[in-house]
Amino acid sequence: EDQVTQSPEALRLQEGESSSLNCSYTVSGLRGLFWYRQDPGKGPEFLFTLYSAGEEKEKERLKATLTKKESFLHITAPKPEDSATYLCAVQAAMDSSYKLIFGSGTRLLVRP
């Protein structure tokens, strides 16, 4: 069964304190791994897609990396506005609907 597990469930950081969020996955052939940001009361907002092990992508203070079993979202010198829930999802290679299989997310709180 295709599955995504995220850790930790919640993370509190001081402004400027760098850390990483983890996303472990099992999927019958990976088409892509996705990171989304979700603010309270809003829908998920796309951040990155990673396709193959070793790939890395960056956007401002965020960097996503991918191995054959997991992905990390590194947050460098976070600011309070980075506070949100970060969702990881995978797409299975053989799925013709291209649906996303999500983890339960990591709630990040960055204190000033």
Add this chain to the structure above:
Amino acid sequence: GAGVSQSPSNKVTEKGKDVELRCDPISGHTALYWYRQSLGQGLEFLIYFQGNSAPDKSGLPSDRFSAERTGGSVSTLTIQRTQQEDSAVYLCASRSLDRVNEQFFGPGTRLTVL
């Protein structure tokens, strides 16, 4: 341009009543998805529409749930005889035919069943 819109933003209903949730996808997007997000849980796939093809209904949790998409645009998710466990945020997403890795989400409808 306009993003995905959903209505209502909040819906409170009594157990046993039927509800309809609406999704307006991004103009020109042929693919449309419904997901459900229960408290503390990740998003759970419900149903997928692509153009005039038969929908992928594999994620619908029971026969009380149904969805339709009229004219290849607006979609309605209907839940009959609602139960308390149906309380969740229902999210709609759309994408274009050729960009299979870019799903754009609406703000969701928060459903509360009393």
